[in-house]
Amino acid sequence: xxxxxxxxxxxxxxxxxxxxxxxxxxxxxxxxxxxxxxxxxxxxxxxxxxxxxxxxxxxxxxxxxxxxxxxxxxxxxxxxxxxxxxxxxxxxxxxxxxxxxxxxxxxxxxxxxxxxxxxxxxxxxxxxxxxxxxxxxxxxxxxxxxxxxxxxxxxxxxxxxxxxxxxxxxxxxxxxxxxxxxxxxxxxxxxxxxxxxxxxxxxxxxxxxxxxxxxxxxxxxxxxxxxxxxxxxxxxxxxxxxxxxxxxxxxxxxxxxxxxxxxxxxxxxxxxxxxxxxxxxxxxxxxxxxxxxxxxxxxxxxxxxxxxxxxxxxxxxxxxxxxxxxxxxxxxxxxxxxxxxxxxxxxxxxxxxxxxxxxxxxxxxxxxxxxxxxxxxxxxxxxxxxxxxxxxxxxxxxxxxxxxxxxxxxxxxxxxxxxxxxxxxxxxxxxxxxxxxxxxxxxxxxxxxxxxxxxxxxxxxxxxxxxxxxxxxxxxxxxxxxxxxxxxxxxxxxxxxxxxxxxxxxxxxxxxxxxxxxxxxxxxxxxxx
Numbered sequence: 001x002x003x004x005x006x007x008x009x010x011x012x013x014x015x016x017x018x019x020x021x022x023x024x025x026x027x028x029x030x031x032x033x034x035x036x037x038x039x040x041x042x043x044x045x046x047x048x049x050x051x052x053x054x055x056x057x058x059x060x061x062x063x064x065x066x067x068x069x070x071x072x073x074x075x076x077x078x079x080x081x082x083x084x085x086x087x088x089x090x091x092x093x094x095x096x097x098x099x100x101x102x103x104x105x106x107x108x109x110x111x112x113x114x115x116x117x118x119x120x121x122x123x124x125x126x127x128x129x130x131x132x133x134x135x136x137x138x139x140x141x142x143x144x145x146x147x148x149x150x151x152x153x154x155x156x157x158x159x160x161x162x163x164x165x166x167x168x169x170x171x172x173x174x175x176x177x178x179x180x181x182x183x184x185x186x187x188x189x190x191x192x193x194x195x196x197x198x199x200x201x202x203x204x205x206x207x208x209x210x211x212x213x214x215x216x217x218x219x220x221x222x223x224x225x226x227x228x229x230x231x232x233x234x235x236x237x238x239x240x241x242x243x244x245x246x247x248x249x250x251x252x253x254x255x256x257x258x259x260x261x262x263x264x265x266x267x268x269x270x271x272x273x274x275x276x277x278x279x280x281x282x283x284x285x286x287x288x289x290x291x292x293x294x295x296x297x298x299x300x301x302x303x304x305x306x307x308x309x310x311x312x313x314x315x316x317x318x319x320x321x322x323x324x325x326x327x328x329x330x331x332x333x334x335x336x337x338x339x340x341x342x343x344x345x346x347x348x349x350x351x352x353x354x355x356x357x358x359x360x361x362x363x364x365x366x367x368x369x370x371x372x373x374x375x376x377x378x379x380x381x382x383x384x385x386x387x388x389x390x391x392x393x394x395x396x397x398x399x400x401x402x403x404x405x406x407x408x409x410x411x412x413x414x415x416x417x418x419x420x421x422x423x424x425x426x427x428x429x430x431x432x433x434x435x436x437x438x439x440x441x442x443x444x445x446x447x448x449x450x451x452x453x454x455x456x457x458x459x460x461x462x463x464x465x466x467x468x469x470x471x472x473x474x475x476x477x478x479x480x481x482x483x484x485x486x487x488x489x490x491x492x493x494x495x496x497x498x499x500x501x502x503x504x505x506x507x508x509x510x511x512x513x514x515x516x517x518x519x520x521x522x523x524x525x526x527x528x529x
Contacts, residue, residue: 045133048123048141055115055148056217060285063108065296065379070103071159071501072452074313075493077478078320078445082302082311083348089312095489095498099505099520106160106504109152116149117169139201146198147218147226150191151381154230157184158456160517161500165190180513188230195230199223208258215277216286216378221247221260225282225382228390233460237394244391260384262412265419269340270360276378282387284380293376294356301450303357303372315342315450316478317351330446334418341449343370355450385413385447389440396436397464403427406436413447459499468494495519 041047073079074092081093088102123141126133156163165182202220206213224247231240251260262280263271271278287294297303302311320329331338339361343352354370356377361368392409395402404427411424430436444457458471472493479486492498497519508514
């Protein structure tokens with residue numbers, strides 16, 4: 001894997017992070033330190049802390065954030081092109097993904113993995129050198145590295161299915177990283193083992209008042225959330241339920257002021273997506289208004305100085321906007337999420353995305369106004385809604401005996417978002433597994449729209465045995481099916497292998513052990529339509 005890794009040595013030797021802990025920016029700001037890794041580095045616990053910070057800092061690079069959204073959302077029924085969409089992203093939207101597409105480049109995730117592998121290899125030796133660096137501190141740092149690495153591999157498996165599974169670092173560039181792919185299910189089994197170890201040694205918190213670290217670094221609770229997500233993807237439903245319930249038990253043991261809770265509808269958007277690090281947040285990648293901006297979100301959704309008119313992506317009014325009379329619209333007029341998550345149809349007929357990049361809409365005399373936020377936003381990976389809806393999905397898959405429990409969990413997010421309703425969702429309407437499955441999928445779409453989860457939800461739906469025709473039926477709602485290119489796009493999705501990204505052509509050429517993903521063995525030489 002020379003292409004993915006040959007720059008890692010340069011990056012690793014050229015940058016390390018300041019140990020200063022006074023602010024998020026201190027924790028994540030890069031400072032050049034020269035070639036200090038082996039001969040002069042790893043001498044004290046502070047060095048380990050710095051490289052753990054490097055893991056997080058690499059994870060918030062625009063290349064990672066952009067791929068989290070593109071891999072996890074763009075091909076779904078939630079996304080269509082915006083006014084500024086570029087070639088590679090346009091091809092992803094059109095399901096015309098060639099092996100030269102830039103979004104098939106996985107190197108940013110392997111860079112993070114390499115930092116994690118470096119911590120796991122070299123940190124144990126520091127205990128013998130620095131007598132102030134304890135075994136407990138080492139184990140806590142190892143737990144973070146294992147969890148971050150697991151998160152990265154989970155993204156890669158969901159995007160590519162089978163990928164090279166590398167657990168040792170490239171430091172001096174001499175290692176041969178030509179490796180074959182490992183089957184995705186084997187990788188996920190290994191990740192669960194790593195996360196069980198990490199959960200044992202991770203910190204519960206980083207100090208009650210240190211909100212940015214408690215929400216921005218892996219803790220035992222955020223590790224539980226990641227484990228639940230992997231279990232759900234694997235179809236290990238009882239284990240998913242068990243880890244979610246363990247999460248709830250641990251949350252209930254905290255002082256009331258420290259417990260995670262859903263924020264009331266009136267304040268949800270501002271607290272969760274504007275201010276960030278809310279009382280329902282479990283893990284979110286941290287950015288800072290005074291230094292590290294979330295430029296990937298600004299580019300894709302039109303935040304910052306660029307504004308909505310320059311966004312790469314928009315929402316499909318044809319299928320999402322209930323005001324257009326769409327029978328498939330997931331939101332109804334009582335749901336406050338709709339007006340918070342989108343800005344309404346603007347110039348050119350685009351339905352612009354508001355989530356993350358806009359402020360809470362204001363309404364006067366039935367006129368709703370939106371503003372682009374002047375600050376940068378964190379990127380949320382897990383919040384309490386995830387736990388409720390993952391548990392609901394897993395319970396439902398365990399059989400009809402669990403339908404009432406599943407519905408109760410769905411009602412937590414649904415009723416929060418529909419405060420004007422007096423009656424909750426009724427078991428009379430969702431009295432079998434298939435009906436409840438549809439409800440959970442729909443509620444996940446409503447709750448997590450534009451958060452990088454919808455496409456993964458649809459692929460997971462097919463993986464659990466639903467016909468692929470169901471996925472194409474859902475996605476085709478956003479298309480004008482009179483257009484030949486869009487008909488072709490939907491037809492490509494009818495093949496299971498096409499639901500995953502190709503391996504970048506440069507990786508195939510530089511690593512003779514890599515085999516292209518099956519669908520693209522035929523497609524990679526095709527001309528663009």
